[in-house]
Amino acid sequence: MNTPFSPRSRSQSVRPLARQRHATLPFSLSLFASLLLATSPAWAAAAPRLKTDNSLLPADARPALTFKPIVKKVTPSVVNIYSAKTVRQTPAFAPFFDDPFFRQFFGVPFENIPSERRERSLGSGVIVTEDGYILTNNHVVDGADEIKVALADNKTAYDAKVIGTDPQTDIAVIKIEGKNLPAITITDSDQLEVGDIVLAIGNPFGVGQTVTMGIVSAKGRAGMGIVDYEDFIQTDASINPGNSGGALVDAAGRLVGINQSIISRSGGNQGIGFSVPINLARYVMERLIADGKVTRGYLGVTADAAMTCENILCGPCCPSAG
Numbered sequence: 389m390n391t392p393f394s395p396r397s398r399s400q401s402v403r404p405l406a407r408q409r410h411a412t413l414p415f416s417l418s419l420f421a422s423l424l425l426a427t428s429p430a431w432a433a434a435a436p437r438l439k440t441d442n443s444l445l446p447a448d449a450r451p452a453l454t455f456k457p458i459v460k461k462v463t464p465s466v467v468n469i470y471s472a473k474t475v476r477q478t479p480a481f482a483p484f485f486d487d488p489f490f491r492q493f494f495g496v497p498f499e500n501i502p503s504e505r506r507e508r509s510l511g512s513g514v515i516v517t518e519d520g521y522i523l524t525n526n527h528v529v530d531g532a533d534e535i536k537v538a539l540a541d542n543k544t545a546y547d548a549k550v551i552g553t554d555p556q557t558d559i560a561v562i563k564i565e566g567k568n569l570p571a572i573t574i575t576d577s578d579q580l581e582v583g584d585i586v587l588a589i590g591n592p593f594g595v596g597q598t599v600t601m602g603i604v605s606a607k608g609r610a611g612m613g614i615v616d617y618e619d620f621i622q623t624d625a626s627i628n629p630g631n632s633g634g635a636l637v638d639a640a641g642r643l644v645g646i647n648q649s650i651i652s653r654s655g656g657n658q659g660i661g662f663s664v665p666i667n668l669a670r671y672v673m674e675r676l677i678a679d680g681k682v683t684r685g686y687l688g689v690t691a692d693a694a695m696t697c698e699n700i701l702c703g704p705c706c707p708s709a710g
Contacts, residue, residue: 436517436677438670441642442576445584455587458641459599464540465515465572466635468591469524469548469562471532475507512590512634513537513562514643518571520546520564521677523646523669524633526553529560537564540597552676556616556684558648559664559672560633572635575642577665580604580621588625588647588661590634600626602661609662614649620662621645627661636663645669 511528515521522537529535535548546564553560580586584604592598602625609620623636627650636645645663652660675682 435674436521437519438516439571439573440575441573441640442579444579445638445640451585452639455599455601455639458587458637458639459589462572462587462635462637462641463589463597463599464570466540466589466597467513467515467522468538468542468594468597469511469513469522469528469633470508470536470538471511471529472506472508472534473531474504474533476504510591510594510630511632512630512647514633514635514646515569515571516574516643516673518567518569520566520569521551521673522548522562522564523673524560524562525646525648526555526558526560528633529553529562530555535562537562542596552680554672554676554682556682557664557668557672558615559646559669559676561673561676572637572643573641574666574670575638575640575644577621577644577667580607580638580644580665582606585639586621586623586625586644587637587639587641588623588627588631588634588663589637590627590631590647592626592628592630594630602626602659605660612651612662614662617668619665619668620648621665623661623663624659625661626659631661 509528509532511524513522513524513528516523529550530553532550535550536545537548538545546566548562548564551561551563582604586602586604588600588602590598602623604621605624606622609622610618612618612620614620621636621644625636627634627647631647632649634647635643636647638644643666645665646669647661647663650661672682
């Protein structure tokens with residue numbers, strides 16, 4: 389894994405207190421209110437045909453002794469993604485030798501060093517439609533000029549093209565040309581509860597498809613500084629480099645998240661992994677397929693403090709108040 393909501397708008401109303409002497413409300417509204425509406429043009433692609441199942445799991449369900457039937461059902465939908473891109477490398481002192489003055493005296497000392505190299509990476513993805521749409525992470529395919537997708541059997545490989553990417557949520561949609569592909573069933577990730585059993589499926593370290601089990605450790609994780617829009621599902625199911633873009637499924641084998649990143653001091657799994665909820669990933673995917681991008685509205689508002697404290701008068705009550 390290279391390193392790993394629908395947007396919520398908050399409005400806050402501040403009312404000045406009637407008896408507050410220094411209640412100032414310089415609510416400087418630099419309101420060039422650019423609310424951009426995401427509209428779908430007439431030529432937009434048809435909505436993908438997804439398999440969905442939003443039924444609730446039984447609240448009194450006993451823990452399963454084996455997840456073999458679920459794994460057999462789900463693993464064909466999880467693919468390995470191999471990407472490559474050309475990276476231009478600049479020697480450490482090259483900027484100095486771009487100057488004609490330096491070249492006049494020193495020549496070009498790095499002219500025998502290749503200026504470009506091929507960078508390869510691997511990740512995972514999830515087939516979400518029978519005609520070949522695949523959900524993955526943006527950082528798995530970012531900048532790639534060559535993408536190969538290998539199915540779970542490791543016998544079938546396809547060239548893939550990027551349909552759209554959204555760096556702000558780290559979601560990307562790619563497509564392979566195929567028919568009757570093993571599309572996964574999607575459910576409502578809002579129904580997940582902390583403590584629910586989940587399985588993480590992907591291709592860690594390129595060793596091959598791997599399944600790990602854990603629980604939902606937390607929901608709505610944000611403020612991690614990973615991407616702009618964060619509403620992560622946190623899980624202790626083992627997630628490692630190469631799992632990026634893989635599936636997080638519930639105990640019924642339904643897709644609830646796209647594995648995205650981990651917090652680790654060693655580079656490996658330490659029990660803190662994050663997945664993008666499928667409700668968010670699905671919203672982004674549908675926008676990317678329809679429009680090629682995700683358009684979001686925003687309101688340019690800056691606000692000063694509603695109340696300011698200019699002075700504190702210490703009287704006999706100060707020591708008692710602490």
